[in-house]
Amino acid sequence: MEGGGVQVSTWRWVVWVTVMVGNAGGELLLNIGGIFPIHGSDGWQGGQACQPAAMLAMHDVNNRPDLLPGYKLNLAWNDSLCEPGLGAAVMYDLLYNPPTKLMLLGGCSTVCTTIGEAAKMWNLVVLSYGSSSPALSDRQRFPTFFRTHPSATVHNPTRIRVMQKYNWSRVAIIQQAEEVFISTVEDLEVRCKDAGIEIVTRQSFLTDPTDAVRNLKRQDARIIVGLFYVNAARRVLCEIYKNTLYGKSYVWFFIGWYEDNWFENPLQEENLNCTREEMRQAAEGHMTTEALMWNKDNEKTISGMTAGDFRLRLNQALIEKGYENQSNPVGYQEAPLAYDAIWSVALALNKTMERLAAVNKSIEEFTYTNKEIAAELYKAMNATQFLGVSGRVAFSTDGDRIAWTQIEQMIDGRYHKLGYFDVQTDNLTWFNREQWIGGKVPQDRTIVRRQLRTVSLGLFISMCTISSVGAVWALLLLIFTFVHRQRRLIQLSHPACNNITLVGIMLCLGSIFLLGLDGQFVSQQQFPTVCGLRAWCLSLGFTLAYGAMFSKIWRVHRLTTKTKIENKRVEPWKLYVMVGSFVVVDVIVLSVWQAVDPLQRTLEVFPLEKPKDAVEDIKIKPELEHCESRHNTIWLGLLYGYKGLLLIFGLFLAYETRSIKLKQINDSRLVGMSIYNVVVLCLITAPVTLVISTQQDASFAFVSLAIIFCCFLSMALVFVPKIVEIVRHPGERVESSGETAPSKEEEERYQKLLHENEDMQRLIAEKEEKIRLLKLKLQERAAVRSREQASENHVIDPSHHTRLRQVSTDPQKDTLPLLTADIELYYGSGRPAVRIVTPDASSAADDAMVPRINFDISESYL
Numbered sequence: 001m002e003g004g005g006v007q008v009s010t011w012r013w014v015v016w017v018t019v020m021v022g023n024a025g026g027e028l029l030l031n032i033g034g035i036f037p038i039h040g041s042d043g044w045q046g047g048q049a050c051q052p053a054a055m056l057a058m059h060d061v062n063n064r065p066d067l068l069p070g071y072k073l074n075l076a077w078n079d080s081l082c083e084p085g086l087g088a089a090v091m092y093d094l095l096y097n098p099p100t101k102l103m104l105l106g107g108c109s110t111v112c113t114t115i116g117e118a119a120k121m122w123n124l125v126v127l128s129y130g131s132s133s134p135a136l137s138d139r140q141r142f143p144t145f146f147r148t149h150p151s152a153t154v155h156n157p158t159r160i161r162v163m164q165k166y167n168w169s170r171v172a173i174i175q176q177a178e179e180v181f182i183s184t185v186e187d188l189e190v191r192c193k194d195a196g197i198e199i200v201t202r203q204s205f206l207t208d209p210t211d212a213v214r215n216l217k218r219q220d221a222r223i224i225v226g227l228f229y230v231n232a233a234r235r236v237l238c239e240i241y242k243n244t245l246y247g248k249s250y251v252w253f254f255i256g257w258y259e260d261n262w263f264e265n266p267l268q269e270e271n272l273n274c275t276r277e278e279m280r281q282a283a284e285g286h287m288t289t290e291a292l293m294w295n296k297d298n299e300k301t302i303s304g305m306t307a308g309d310f311r312l313r314l315n316q317a318l319i320e321k322g323y324e325n326q327s328n329p330v331g332y333q334e335a336p337l338a339y340d341a342i343w344s345v346a347l348a349l350n351k352t353m354e355r356l357a358a359v360n361k362s363i364e365e366f367t368y369t370n371k372e373i374a375a376e377l378y379k380a381m382n383a384t385q386f387l388g389v390s391g392r393v394a395f396s397t398d399g400d401r402i403a404w405t406q407i408e409q410m411i412d413g414r415y416h417k418l419g420y421f422d423v424q425t426d427n428l429t430w431f432n433r434e435q436w437i438g439g440k441v442p443q444d445r446t447i448v449r450r451q452l453r454t455v456s457l458g459l460f461i462s463m464c465t466i467s468s469v470g471a472v473w474a475l476l477l478l479i480f481t482f483v484h485r486q487r488r489l490i491q492l493s494h495p496a497c498n499n500i501t502l503v504g505i506m507l508c509l510g511s512i513f514l515l516g517l518d519g520q521f522v523s524q525q526q527f528p529t530v531c532g533l534r535a536w537c538l539s540l541g542f543t544l545a546y547g548a549m550f551s552k553i554w555r556v557h558r559l560t561t562k563t564k565i566e567n568k569r570v571e572p573w574k575l576y577v578m579v580g581s582f583v584v585v586d587v588i589v590l591s592v593w594q595a596v597d598p599l600q601r602t603l604e605v606f607p608l609e610k611p612k613d614a615v616e617d618i619k620i621k622p623e624l625e626h627c628e629s630r631h632n633t634i635w636l637g638l639l640y641g642y643k644g645l646l647l648i649f650g651l652f653l654a655y656e657t658r659s660i661k662l663k664q665i666n667d668s669r670l671v672g673m674s675i676y677n678v679v680v681l682c683l684i685t686a687p688v689t690l691v692i693s694t695q696q697d698a699s700f701a702f703v704s705l706a707i708i709f710c711c712f713l714s715m716a717l718v719f720v721p722k723i724v725e726i727v728r729h730p731g732e733r734v735e736s737s738g739e740t741a742p743s744k745e746e747e748e749r750y751q752k753l754l755h756e757n758e759d760m761q762r763l764i765a766e767k768e769e770k771i772r773l774l775k776l777k778l779q780e781r782a783a784v785r786s787r788e789q790a791s792e793n794h795v796i797d798p799s800h801h802t803r804l805r806q807v808s809t810d811p812q813k814d815t816l817p818l819l820t821a822d823i824e825l826y827y828g829s830g831r832p833a834v835r836i837v838t839p840d841a842s843s844a845a846d847d848a849m850v851p852r853i854n855f856d857i858s859e860s861y862l
Contacts, residue, residue, distance in 0.1 A: 027072045028364065030349055033094035034077030034105040035087055035115065037130075043082030043229055044108050046130045046331025050338035051077065052317040054105070054129070056310075057342030060303050068350055071363075073342075076101070080111045087111030088118065095122055095368070102366055102377070103345055107331075107338075109133035109180040116145040123374035125381055127345060129338040130331065132257075133180035134187050137398040144374075146381055146399040148337040148344060148390065150291035152184040152227075156191050158289045158405040158421040159225060159253055161428050163197060168251075168444035172221030174203045174212050174236065176228035184227055207232075213239040221245075223444045225253040230262050230330070231270065237263055238274035241282035248438035249617045256290020256408060257333045260415055280413050285437055292404040292420065293336050295391045302343060302386045310336065310389040340388035344381065351380035411435050446619045448608065452519045453624045455700045460516040463704040467509040470711050474502045474509070477719050489725055493667045497548040497575055498718060504544025505711040511538040512704045518625055518696070524601055531599035531627035539586050539639065545714065546678055547582040549671045550646060551575040553653045556668040560657060582646070589638060597629040604694065624696055640686060651679045667718060674714040681706050 034054065036047030054075065062072050076094060080087035087108070094101055104119060106112040107130035116136060119126045120143050128136070128147035136142055137151055163171065173188065175181040185202065192199055201219040203212035209228075213236065216224060224245070226236060233254060240246055263279045274282075295307040305313070314335055323329045331338075353363050355376050366373045385394045394402045404422050408415040419430040436442065481495045481502075514534045522530055555575060593599075606622040629635060654672035665671075685706040692698045 027070060029074040029099070030068065030071050030363065031074045031076060031099045031101050032103045032105060032345055033091070033101040034075050035080045035090050035094075035107065035111060036077055037082035037108040037111065038079045040081035040083060042231060043110065044130065044330070045082060046107055046334050047079065048323075048329035049314070049318065049331035049335045050107055050129055052321060053314055053335035053338040054342050056313060056317060057303075057339045061342060061346040067346055068353070071349075071353075073346055073349070075105070075342075077105075080108065082108040082111060084110045084114045088114045091115045091118065095124075100367060102349065102363070103127060105129060105338075105341060105345070107131065107334075109136070110178065112136060112145070112147075113179065116142040120144050122368040123371055124368070125348075125374070125377050127341050127381070129341040130334050131180075132184075134183040135179055137400055139398055142399070144378060146344075146395055148341045148393060148401050149334060150401040150403045150405075152180060153187040154291055154400075154403065154405055154423060155255070155289040156184070156188045157423050157426075158407060159188070160191050160195050160197070161421055161426075162287070162289075162407060163223065163444075164195065165428070165430070166441055168223045169196065170198045170200055170444040171223045171225060172201045172203070172216055172219060173199060173225045173227070174205075174209065174216060175226075176232045177204050177206050178229070181227040188225065205232075207235075209236045209239050213243050213245065217243050217245055220446055222249060222442060222446070223251050223253075227255065230258045233258060234263060234267070234270060234272060234279070237279055237282050238272045241274055241278045246282045246284070248436065248440070249442055250285075251442050252286040254286055254288050256288035256406070257293070258288075259328055259330065259332060283410055284413070285435075286410050287418070288408045288410075288415070289405055290333070290408075291401070292406050293333050293390050295336070295387070295389055296404075296406075296420070299387070301389050303339075303389070305389065307336070307389050310339065336388065336390035340386075340390045340393050343386065343388060344384050344393060347384050347386060348377060348380040351383070352376045355380070409434055443617060446608070446617055448619055448621045451620045451622050453606075453622050453696050454518045454520040455516050455696050457520075459697055459701055463516060463701070463708075464513050466708055467512040467704070470708060470715075471506045471509045473715060474506045474711075477715060478502050480719070480723065484722075484726055487726065489722055492665065493718075493722065494552065494575060494665060497552055497579070500548040500579055501545050501714065501718070504541045504546070504548065505715060507537050507541025508545060508707050509541075509711055511541060512707055514538075515703060516700055527601040527625065527627075528599060531601070532594055534627060535593070535599060536590055539590060540583065542643065543582045543586045544579065545711070546646065546650070546675075547579040548575075549674055549678075549714070550582075550650045550653075551578040552665055552668060552671045553650060553657060553675060554578065556657045556665055557653045559665075585642065589635075589642070593629070593635050597631050597635065599627045599629050599632075602626045602628045606694070624694060626693070643682075647679045647682055650675045667721070670717045670721065674717045677713045677717070678710050681710050 034051075036051045036054075037043065037045050038047040038051065039045070054077075058073060058075050061067060078090045078093070080090050087106075087110075091104065091114075094104070101124065104115060104124055104126045106115050106126055106128045109131040110133075112126070112128045112131040113133060113135065116126050116128070123144075125144045125146065126142075128145070128149060130149050131147055132149055132152035134151050134153045136145055136147065137153070163169075171192065173185055175185050182204075189199060189202075200221055201215065203215050205212045209232065226233065228236060240252070246252075263283045264276050267274065267276065267279065272279075294311075295301065298306050298308065300306055301310075303310075314332075318329060318332075349363065352373070356363055356365075356373065361373070363373070366377075382395055382397075382399075385392070387393070391403060396402055402424065404420050406420050407418045409418050410416075416433055417431065418434050419428060421428050478499055481490060481498055484490050485495055511534060514530060514537055517530050519527070552575065602625070604624045604626055606624070608619040608621055611618060611620050654675040657668060658672060685703060689699055689703055692702065
């Protein structure tokens with residue numbers, strides 16, 4: 001810090017000249033030290049305006065003859081750059097170089113934290129004109145610290161009060177990672193909790209606010225409190241523009257002690273990627289809260305000036321220092337605080353001198369080890385009250401300034417006062433000058449409207465209409481079965497089982513109506529009842545309809561596999577017992593389920609959706625009703641497992657009996673086809689409905705169509721052939737085959753014929769096997785002879801004449817005359833053959849087979 005060293009040397013020279021001039025005039029000097037942040041690059045550099053204001057106060061105090069009689073107040077100061085380390089060095093330089101300082105002035109919270117904590121070691125009172133850190137209110141840590149600048153926590157009650165005015169109960173916070181802002185946020189969190197205001201997120205950053213601002217957008221923050229120095233505020237505002245966190249849906253609370261044009265200058269020097277127009281656009285509509293630093297009443301203060309008079313003098317002093325009015329330096333808003341801080345010091349010293357004079361002591365006796373005078377200075381400062389250019393000046397027991405706060409809003413690029421808030425009386429003075437983009441107060445959150453997803457009315461009506469038609473058809477089929485119950489066609493199909501199937505179908509079709517009942521028809525209190533009816537109706541309907549078909553196909557399978565004749569009669573009561581057992585199992589499971597873990601109404605919540613053509617900031621929160629219990633998976637697994645086994649077993653039985661047709665159950669094949677239909681649709685529907693359960697229309701339509709298809713197809717397969725047959729033969733009471741029911745003799749005869757048929761089939765198979773073996777032997781013999789004939793190496797000429805002598809089998813007739821004939825040898829039918837031609841006849845023998853002719857062939861003719 002070479003520049004700092006030059007300033008320290010200059011300060012020493014100024015102090016020495018001042019002391020000499022003061023002594024030459026015969027007036028003693030009361031020396032105080034000052035630390036002003038002026039030339040830093042970061043933090044609050046409010047000394048740029050506060051130092052000239054303090055010098056104005058020094059001039060006015062020293063020109064008051066009734067104040068500090070016989071003494072002149074002297075201020076020795078240096079620049080801290082708002083850096084704690086340099087601030088401590090400046091303080092040590094002030095204290096270890098004469099003359100003795102009676103008090104210290106400080107600005108910038110980080111510097112005041114250092115000097116305020118160390119000053120107690122020298123028994124010095126520290127008065128700050130520009131530090132708002134709530135941490136400085138800790139009397140254990142800073143026992144001699146006072147400030148004319150109100151604590152940052154004084155803004156929090158004001159912020160809370162404004163939030164309550166607009167019914168904002170959800171806010172977010174973004175802060176710079178500095179102690180002053182950290183402690184302020186901690187105080188704000190406590191106050192928000194007490195006021196019932198939710199803090200949705202708290203973001204902090206060191207230098208780059210990019211991620212912090214993005215997180216605010218992710219959290220859907222709408223009312224946002226920002227706490228940071230002005231340099232960081234510009235970076236935040238640029239990110240606000242980039243992330244579109246401005247406009248009619250957002251309200252930002254910034255600190256009020258920034259300059260009026262803080263968001264416009266200097267942008268290029270800080271390398272911000274936003275133009276002035278973009279910064280103005282992002283800053284439009286934001287609100288600020290700040291302690292009242294300028295006296296709002298046009299009345300004379302302790303200095304004899306009004307706040308307006310002080311402003312004119314300050315502007316002139318800043319012009320002399322090179323600042324123009326249109327570009328006010330940093331700290332312009334806090335300048336009245338620095339001015340009143342000098343007056344507070346003067347009044348406290350004046351009060352201390354009076355008290356010391358009463359005990360024959362002098363203020364000149366003060367040293368850094370004199371605790372008695374230090375205590376008097378502390379008491380005098382704590383009791384100081386006056387009307388200054390910043391308003392009524394007074395200190396709390398913690399050394400904090402008791403002040404009003406004002407609320408401002410940026411409208412069209414300029415700040416407009418909206419009102420004042422008195423923390424002590426909790427009084428809000430409001431001018432009703434606020435203006436909102438879009439003409440409406442922004443909401444503290446996206447307006448979320450709950451929307452219950454229900455089955456579309458058209459789909460519900462159409463499915464209920466189709467199911468009603470099916471139920472009426474089932475009822476008509478019941479009547480049809482009853483009317484024609486005496487017909488053999490109906491009797492052999494076991495009409496009682498058919499009637500049970502029809503009752504189950506009507507229950508299943510009725511469950512479609514219950515499945516479509518949701519929040520648009522029933523209340524939340526009635527919904528659990530509907531859930532229970534759904535389970536009972538669908539489960540019992542399936543059991544009755546499928547159970548009756550299953551019992552039929554079971555009996556068919558049993559009849560075709562039994563060997564004992566006496567057990568192959570169909571006994572109807574066994575069918576009913578089987579269906580009844582299925583129903584009992586259902587009743588037990590459903591009863592225990594309903595008693596132990598009943599179905600309740602649960603809501604499935606979906607991600608927020610933006611409605612179409614929404615003018616307001618509204619999002620839809622879709623909700624879908626479900627019927628579930630605490631252990632829903634267990635109960636569904638139990639029912640699905642039990643009924644799934646029935647489905648698979650029924651499919652197996654239907655496949656095994658696919659080619660069997662019995663007189664006892666004349667529609668067994670049709671029942672088997674119905675079982676195929678039910679099994680396939682159930683195996684498809686059950687898993688698919690679990691997948692599409694979040695789509696109410698698709699789920700309802702899929703389940704309803706599956707039920708309707710099963711029911712209609714089953715009724716068509718089982719009953720349409722009966723209807724067609726009866727319509728084709730309307731006058732027949734019984735079939736032409738005889739009796740209405742098979743007798744025992746017919747059963748025995750039928751079984752006997754079955755056995756005979758099996759025996760005949762066995763015998764035929766044996767004969768066919770013998771024939772096959774014989775054919776194989778003949779083929780082998782023919783093949784052998786063919787090979788022998790082919791091996792001969794000569795050919796017989798058919799033109800040769802051969803003399804034959806007939807040989808008789810009788811020895812007495814062995815002297816028969818010779819018979820002369822022509823012989824032709826050839827192959828016929830695959831073997832050698834002889835044709836004999838006599839001289840007097842065209843033919844004597846034809847196609848005589850060689851093995852069967854007994855001739856004696858003369859050797860001379862060979």
